[in-house]
Amino acid sequence: MARITLETLRHAYMRNPRAREDFALHSVDIEWEDGGAYALLGPSGCGKTTLLNIISGLLRPSEGRVLFDGEDVTRRRPDQRNIAQVFQFPVIYDTMTVRENLAFPLRNRGVAEADIAARVAEIGTMLELDDMMDSRAAGLTADSKQKISLGRGLVRQDVAAILFDEPLTVIDPHLKWKLRSKLRELHQRLRVTMIYVTHDQTEALTFADQVVVMSAGEIVQLGTPEALFERPHHTFVGHFIGSPGMNLLPARVAGGRVTIETGAGDPGHQAGAATEVVGDTAIAVANPAAGDGPAEIGVRPEFVRLAGEGEPGLQAALVKVSDTGRHRIAETRVGRHTVRLLVAEGQGVPEAPRLVLDPARTFLYRDGWLAGEAR
Numbered sequence: 001m002a003r004i005t006l007e008t009l010r011h012a013y014m015r016n017p018r019a020r021e022d023f024a025l026h027s028v029d030i031e032w033e034d035g036g037a038y039a040l041l042g043p044s045g046c047g048k049t050t051l052l053n054i055i056s057g058l059l060r061p062s063e064g065r066v067l068f069d070g071e072d073v074t075r076r077r078p079d080q081r082n083i084a085q086v087f088q089f090p091v092i093y094d095t096m097t098v099r100e101n102l103a104f105p106l107r108n109r110g111v112a113e114a115d116i117a118a119r120v121a122e123i124g125t126m127l128e129l130d131d132m133m134d135s136r137a138a139g140l141t142a143d144s145k146q147k148i149s150l151g152r153g154l155v156r157q158d159v160a161a162i163l164f165d166e167p168l169t170v171i172d173p174h175l176k177w178k179l180r181s182k183l184r185e186l187h188q189r190l191r192v193t194m195i196y197v198t199h200d201q202t203e204a205l206t207f208a209d210q211v212v213v214m215s216a217g218e219i220v221q222l223g224t225p226e227a228l229f230e231r232p233h234h235t236f237v238g239h240f241i242g243s244p245g246m247n248l249l250p251a252r253v254a255g256g257r258v259t260i261e262t263g264a265g266d267p268g269h270q271a272g273a274a275t276e277v278v279g280d281t282a283i284a285v286a287n288p289a290a291g292d293g294p295a296e297i298g299v300r301p302e303f304v305r306l307a308g309e310g311e312p313g314l315q316a317a318l319v320k321v322s323d324t325g326r327h328r329i330a331e332t333r334v335g336r337h338t339v340r341l342l343v344a345e346g347q348g349v350p351e352a353p354r355l356v357l358d359p360a361r362t363f364l365y366r367d368g369w370l371a372g373e374a375r
């Protein structure tokens with residue numbers, strides 16, 4: 001096992017990259033602790049696979065260094081790095097039995113036969129493959145084949161890390177949940193560094209102790225699932241994590257005072273009388289609002305509530321209330337902007353509600369980043 005450090009990595013697939021958009025990865029700096037369970041989360045095309053392939057050595061970065069326990073491995077080939085990688089689709093030998101497939105990575109490295117037999121049996125049991133150990137892989141379902149792939153990734157005990165690239169894509173939805181919990185349990189037993197790539201927030205949040213969120217070739221936050229929820233470092237994290245995501249409203253800072261720009265006075269604004277917001281509304285935020293200029297306010301629907309009788313609040317207009325099964329969500333307009341909030345079962349929402357944003361959970365963002373926070 002190893003601590004993996006990525007130092008000022010950049011990668012471009014094209015020759016002579018010039019513009020920022022020519023790079024698939026921009027200046028990635030991160031340290032993966034030895035034995036950690038990480039999820040690498042981000043939308044399609046943000047650079048997750050590129051990052052994973054740089055760690056495993058399938059790809060050499062255009063710039064920067066990869067260190068394992070402080071040792072520079074940037075120029076080492078995959079087979080010299082001791083990394084196990086599980087891909088989206090099964091990589092197995094169809095003509096071999098399940099047992100032979102699982103044993104293969106160990107035989108390849110000259111592990112003693114008695115040790116192979118014990119380890120293969122253990123992994124087979126963990127993945128519930130016991131009753132098919134002597135069947136040929138060719139005849140098995142896609143689910144079972146992918147379980148073998150997972151097993152081949154997990155079977156070696158000497159690896160620096162195991163990398164999973166969307167490994168449950170081909171798995172049936174009900175089995176997906178089970179396997180994800182299984183992987184988490186295996187991590188707790190094996191304590192090997194695991195990096196699990198996904199674009200699915202549920203998958204990331206249930207698997208990992210630490211989630212690395214990527215957007216457009218950049219890491220925008222590394223934190224626990226709670227930290228990503230409670231204090232998003234970037235508006236992208238606020239929006240991408242959570243269902244529904246964070247409310248974002250254009251704002252302005254002047255002399256330390258933060259006001260929401262409701263857009264109510266804009267010529268294009270078609271609000272009815274009840275929705276009209278007169279002027280801009282001062283808002284209390286949790287982080288420093290230093291420096292005048294344009295900004296954004298972010299607050300999650302969980303931290304917006306209806307004002308009580310006579311309590312001041314942000315004037316809004318109700319658009320609709322929907323029930324997702326898990327929550328009731330009220331969608332409102334504040335001037336030109338949408339603000340969603342969670343409302344309790346049976347709680348009435350007036351046509352012209354006033355909204356209170358929890359000042360401890362309302363943040364100011366500048367150019368997308370949480371204001372006043374070190375990156």
Ligand SMILES: Nc1ncnc2c1ncn2[C@@H]1O[C@H](COP(=O)(O)OP(=O)(O)OP(=O)(O)O)[C@@H](O)[C@H]1O
Pocket residue numbers: 013014024042043044045046047048049050051199
């Ligand atoms: N072999 C390649 N040649 C050229 N461009 C590539 C290559 N592989 C990836 N890219 C580009 O690099 C960027 C990052 O791709 P990457 O596959 O790393 O993203 P991803 O987050 O893993 O996406 P997905 O979830 O769709 O796999 C994308 O713009 C992609 O088009």
